[in-house]
Amino acid sequence: MNSERTPLDTLRATFGYHEFRPPQDEIIDCLLRGEDAFVLMPTGGGKSLCYQIPAVHRPGVAVVVSPLISLMKDQVDALRANGVRSAFYNSSLKASQAREVLAQLHEGRLDLLYIAPERLLSNGFIERLREIPLALFAIDEAHCVSQWGHDFRPEYVQLGRLRQIFPTTPLIALTATADTQTRTDIRRQLGLEQAHFFVAGFDRPNIRYTVVEKSRPQKQLLDFLALRKDEAGIIYALSRKRVEEIATRLQQAGYRAAPYHAGLPDEERQRVQEAFLRDDLQVVVATVAFGMGVDKPNVRFVVHYDLPKNIESYYQETGRAGRDGLPAEALLLFGYGDIAVVRSLIEKSSNAEQKRIELHKLNAMTAFAEPLTCRRRALLGYFGENLDADCGNCDICLDPPERYDALTDAQMVLSCIYRVGQRFGAGHVIEVLRGADTERIRKLGHDRLSTWGIGRQQSSDVWAGVIRQLVQRGYLIQDVENYSVLRLAPSAKSILRGEEPLQLARPRLRAARKEKRRSGREDIGPYDETLFSELRALRKRLADKAGVPPYVVFGDGTLAEMARDLPQDEQDLLRVNGVGRHKLEKYGDDFLALIRAYPLSAPG
Numbered sequence: 001m002n003s004e005r006t007p008l009d010t011l012r013a014t015f016g017y018h019e020f021r022p023p024q025d026e027i028i029d030c031l032l033r034g035e036d037a038f039v040l041m042p043t044g045g046g047k048s049l050c051y052q053i054p055a056v057h058r059p060g061v062a063v064v065v066s067p068l069i070s071l072m073k074d075q076v077d078a079l080r081a082n083g084v085r086s087a088f089y090n091s092s093l094k095a096s097q098a099r100e101v102l103a104q105l106h107e108g109r110l111d112l113l114y115i116a117p118e119r120l121l122s123n124g125f126i127e128r129l130r131e132i133p134l135a136l137f138a139i140d141e142a143h144c145v146s147q148w149g150h151d152f153r154p155e156y157v158q159l160g161r162l163r164q165i166f167p168t169t170p171l172i173a174l175t176a177t178a179d180t181q182t183r184t185d186i187r188r189q190l191g192l193e194q195a196h197f198f199v200a201g202f203d204r205p206n207i208r209y210t211v212v213e214k215s216r217p218q219k220q221l222l223d224f225l226a227l228r229k230d231e232a233g234i235i236y237a238l239s240r241k242r243v244e245e246i247a248t249r250l251q252q253a254g255y256r257a258a259p260y261h262a263g264l265p266d267e268e269r270q271r272v273q274e275a276f277l278r279d280d281l282q283v284v285v286a287t288v289a290f291g292m293g294v295d296k297p298n299v300r301f302v303v304h305y306d307l308p309k310n311i312e313s314y315y316q317e318t319g320r321a322g323r324d325g326l327p328a329e330a331l332l333l334f335g336y337g338d339i340a341v342v343r344s345l346i347e348k349s350s351n352a353e354q355k356r357i358e359l360h361k362l363n364a365m366t367a368f369a370e371p372l373t374c375r376r377r378a379l380l381g382y383f384g385e386n387l388d389a390d391c392g393n394c395d396i397c398l399d400p401p402e403r404y405d406a407l408t409d410a411q412m413v414l415s416c417i418y419r420v421g422q423r424f425g426a427g428h429v430i431e432v433l434r435g436a437d438t439e440r441i442r443k444l445g446h447d448r449l450s451t452w453g454i455g456r457q458q459s460s461d462v463w464a465g466v467i468r469q470l471v472q473r474g475y476l477i478q479d480v481e482n483y484s485v486l487r488l489a490p491s492a493k494s495i496l497r498g499e500e501p502l503q504l505a506r507p508r509l510r511a512a513r514k515e516k517r518r519s520g521r522e523d524i525g526p527y528d529e530t531l532f533s534e535l536r537a538l539r540k541r542l543a544d545k546a547g548v549p550p551y552v553v554f555g556d557g558t559l560a561e562m563a564r565d566l567p568q569d570e571q572d573l574l575r576v577n578g579v580g581r582h583k584l585e586k587y588g589d590d591f592l593a594l595i596r597a598y599p600l601s602a603p604g
Contacts, residue, residue: 016580036195043319051138060133072114074295083582088114142173146185163191209375210395213507214335231300238306247285260286277549297324307338310361401505416451465507527564
């Protein structure tokens with residue numbers, strides 16, 4: 001227990017930050033009083049500090065439940081770099097290492113212990129915990145508790161037992177993403193109905209959200225990456241096969257890229273993750289198997305090559321970009337065919353209730369991609385948070401979609417669907433519209449329809465966009481349970497008769513060209529970018545020598561402040577966010593020497 005210093009003292013001296021972000025200080029005070037808390041805070045919002053600082057101040061050890069071995073290791077590496085007594089206890093440890101951790105636990109030499117739920121809840125370990133003072137329990141990634149959660153894990157459900165077994169030990173549950181149903185379910189499952197509830201808000205203003213129509217996606221991806229040659233990013237795809245294909249294509253194009261999915265050997269997945277964390281890999285192409293354990297703050301972009309299953313997944317995955325608060329980008333390639341693919345995956349579930357929940361969430365994800373309103377407003381609205389104005393940092397705000405009189409195009413589409421008997425999907429309808437001369441079309445007699453070839457002047461991508469928007473507007477019904485067959489909705493009659501005007505957005509097939517990036521966060525302002533690059537190179541050398549990821553030494557935001565303020569001595573360096581006493585002693589001389597030797601010039 002640390003009774004001599006206040007939590008703010010610990011924040012400054014140990015972690016190197018000057019002030020708490022709301023509501024970190026309230027959460028910390030709550031735990032210090034021995035009370036429970038449920039915390040909803042976006043990725044990069046500082047959730048970990050909410051239990052790490054009370055762990056340092058309360059007597060006993062804080063037991064942190066974490067779902068992934070890699071996440072535990074990263075958290076412990078970062079804590080140790082700040083001089084905090086911490087360890088993890090999991091299957092990655094050799095027998096001698098495991099014994100040492102248990103010895104530290106029983107001898108009171110740990111402030112924090114990270115552990116997986118299965119190991120924590122084994123009878124032997126529960127009995128072990130009864131014998132030692134406990135500061136608190138922290139359940140990270142708490143959405144895993146709920147069947148409504150996007151990453152439900154059955155082993156998490158049993159964590160509700162902690163409240164019965166240890167009724168006087170404060171418990172905090174934390175998640176970056178949870179809709180109303182998930183929040184209620186988490187609190188019920190963990191016995192936290194009476195806990196203090198803290199919501200920090202979901203907005204990540206440094207992330208720019210962009211959605212483009214999927215058209216020749218490999219080229220779209222390469223065009224996007226061409227402007228981001230030196231930046232780290234994650235590309236998500238739905239299938240292992242597609243992950244492998246994209247990674248190979250990027251390697252051939254000269255990118256330091258690698259695939260990551262559950263079909264790879266454990267050693268290879270571990271190698272890829274560590275190489276990415278250490279900045280030896282630029283891009284990881286992955287299924288959703290990758291990410292929850294990635295604590296890398298300088299990911300500058302996240303690309304969704306395929307449609308995510310739900311907004312929670314999309315929000316959490318895009319939230320892995322820009323954890324350091326510096327500008328980042330989230331690009332989604334959206335095609336109507338993806339909806340059918342995702343739905344077919346959901347339909348394979350034998351759990352009727354889970355299937356119903358997931359289909360509901362897929363519909364919300366599809367609606368988000370509609371190119372009509374500010375992306376951030378739509379995203380935050382899903383979580384019950386309202387913006388007073390458009391965000392100014394998404395594709396809709398920065399480059400509003402061009403609208404056009406689409407009545408004639410819509411009439412062509414609706415007429416064609418009617419003529420083919422409302423028995424075919426979008427692909428076939430588009431082929432008829434464009435006058436495709438295929439054996440199937442001739443066999444069906446669709447080359448003799450009045451609508452065959454009336455839309456030759458438009459590309460397939462344009463027609464796909466028209467169809468998708470007509471589905472979203474409710475003029476068409478896409479029967480995804482029946483091979484995504486298109487049928488006319490009752491409201492289509494008024495369009496066919498020309499009784500109402502119709503404006504649609506022209507398809508957006510590429511992301512806007514990259515604007516010159518601001519030099520960091522608004523609170524940092526301009527800094528010397530050449531010096532920043534040299535500081536990054538020094539950080540990489542020191543991190544490699546220590547065998548830790550570069551961000552464990554210092555984050556990009558800390559280096560940006562150094563490149564702005566040009567600290568000349570230890571007191572100057574301590575004023576930089578992210579520089580605490582322990583890191584000052586360990587790395588201060590190296591960074592000060594580089595800055596002092598750097599030729600001074602105007603920042604920019």
